[in-house]
Amino acid sequence: MIGIGKILRNCYQLKTQLFVRRYVRECEKLQMCGSEEEMREVAGRICRNYLHGAWKTVDPRDLDFKRISGGLSNFLYYVALPDSRATYRDAPQDRIKTLSEHSFSLDEPKKVLLRIYGQVHGERAMDAIVTESVIFTLLSERRLGPKLHGVFSGGRIEAYIPARSLLTKELSEPALSMKIAEKMAAIHSMEVPLSKEPNWLWKTMSKWLRTAKEERFTVHDLKGEERKIMERLRSVDWEAEIEWVRKLTNTVNSPVVFCHNDMQEGNVLLVEEETSAEEEEGVLVQTYPLEDSSDSVSSSLSDLGEPRLMLIDFEYCAYNHRAFDIANHFQEWSYDYSNSQHPFYFEFLDQEPTLEQKEIFIKEYLKAYRSGWARAGGGPEAEAPSVDDVNQLLGEVDAFQPVSDLFWSLWSVVNASKSQIPFGYWEFALSRLETYLRLKRELIKKEKCGLPHKRKICEVDI
Numbered sequence: 001m002i003g004i005g006k007i008l009r010n011c012y013q014l015k016t017q018l019f020v021r022r023y024v025r026e027c028e029k030l031q032m033c034g035s036e037e038e039m040r041e042v043a044g045r046i047c048r049n050y051l052h053g054a055w056k057t058v059d060p061r062d063l064d065f066k067r068i069s070g071g072l073s074n075f076l077y078y079v080a081l082p083d084s085r086a087t088y089r090d091a092p093q094d095r096i097k098t099l100s101e102h103s104f105s106l107d108e109p110k111k112v113l114l115r116i117y118g119q120v121h122g123e124r125a126m127d128a129i130v131t132e133s134v135i136f137t138l139l140s141e142r143r144l145g146p147k148l149h150g151v152f153s154g155g156r157i158e159a160y161i162p163a164r165s166l167l168t169k170e171l172s173e174p175a176l177s178m179k180i181a182e183k184m185a186a187i188h189s190m191e192v193p194l195s196k197e198p199n200w201l202w203k204t205m206s207k208w209l210r211t212a213k214e215e216r217f218t219v220h221d222l223k224g225e226e227r228k229i230m231e232r233l234r235s236v237d238w239e240a241e242i243e244w245v246r247k248l249t250n251t252v253n254s255p256v257v258f259c260h261n262d263m264q265e266g267n268v269l270l271v272e273e274e275t276s277a278e279e280e281e282g283v284l285v286q287t288y289p290l291e292d293s294s295d296s297v298s299s300s301l302s303d304l305g306e307p308r309l310m311l312i313d314f315e316y317c318a319y320n321h322r323a324f325d326i327a328n329h330f331q332e333w334s335y336d337y338s339n340s341q342h343p344f345y346f347e348f349l350d351q352e353p354t355l356e357q358k359e360i361f362i363k364e365y366l367k368a369y370r371s372g373w374a375r376a377g378g379g380p381e382a383e384a385p386s387v388d389d390v391n392q393l394l395g396e397v398d399a400f401q402p403v404s405d406l407f408w409s410l411w412s413v414v415n416a417s418k419s420q421i422p423f424g425y426w427e428f429a430l431s432r433l434e435t436y437l438r439l440k441r442e443l444i445k446k447e448k449c450g451l452p453h454k455r456k457i458c459e460v461d462i
Helices: 004-031 036-050 084-090 093-100 125-141 168-172 174-188 200-216 224-234 238-250 294-302 322-334 355-377 387-415 425-449
Strands: 064-070 074-080 111-117 148-152 155-159 163-165 256-259 268-271 309-311 318-321
Touching (some): 036 064, 036 111, 036 148, 036 155, 125 148, 174 256, 174 322, 174 355, 200 238, 200 318, 238 387, 256 322, 318 322, 322 355, 355 387
Antiparallel strands (some): 074 111, 111 155, 148 155, 256 318, 268 309
16 A cells, blocks of 8 residues: 555655646746747736736737846846836827726836746756745845745746946945945844755865866866966865865854855945835846946945945855855955956955954944844844954954855856856966965964964954
């Protein structure tokens, strides 16, 4: 006799297989729409199914529709309801009656971002999509990310508002840095239904190292400088380096929290001042950087008041040590990805945060993190972080800074010769490796000389 448990497992497996097949069919259908007219029809149908008000009756031909970007991972489309006055003025006579029957609602979104998932590869690809959707939903509810309007098997519908990515040089602006610290603390305070074991970092590096050894370090068609870089990277004892940083980080006992793990300037959006209250709940993924001049950046920030920031791109979110998220953010101060020429990034090691800048960020982070827990527990207002608290976290961050460089060096190796995005992956891998080795030498020297990893901050005005 077949047990009920086995029957349930079989049913679950069958349901999962049917879902995957349906997902693949819909995803392929959405990706293979050849013309704008065909994709507009698909977008209109999706929005009609998941949104309300005028979305239920609007003709897809009347939608304001444009493709934002597309690649191997995601296809992004801007979809907006038509302006009724302009539509009446421009529409043929036989369509005016249909347009006049739209029932516009005050609480309906007027414009949305339609995200279509790209190709799905690997045995755990579906798990990754489900996990990312859960994380996106939770962050949306906390208003830490874009508002979520709908999820379907081939993608999702997000809110869309004007915003732009921060510039690398803006990361050091005190008002913005403190606000980023506040946002990071909010994410770290979240309880997410994922594994709480801090093994994501080490599992990911191990997986990337296997790929690097089996596929990237065996490439034979590289020439010139790329060949030299690959040979240099292949000579590194990566297992030994990973083991070294793992032992180092174990000595600081950094608490495990839910982390973003990729909080660089491109994933932090500054909401534009003219945004309405309704639009603040969403975010625009297409960005238009400011003119690259110190004067324009400074003047734009001076008029901001308190900046409104929102986070995007949660593909690396996982439980991890808090110090990695902070250290990784600090390391990103030195890398500017706005270079339009190869290798498509700038490295400015002189822009690394000073000790005072780190202290300001960490104090604001600890203050926001403790306040969040106090509010969640209904307890008294949290005490301000002490000098010892700040120094403790500074020590954790010192230990995790080389981990960040080793992590992204491996990431870059894995993407070299594979990604279709124009980027100097081999050069970036070497840059991050050299920074890692420099930080490692500095830490070893401090240990041998008996020097402290940090200093007391009593004199520093935070």
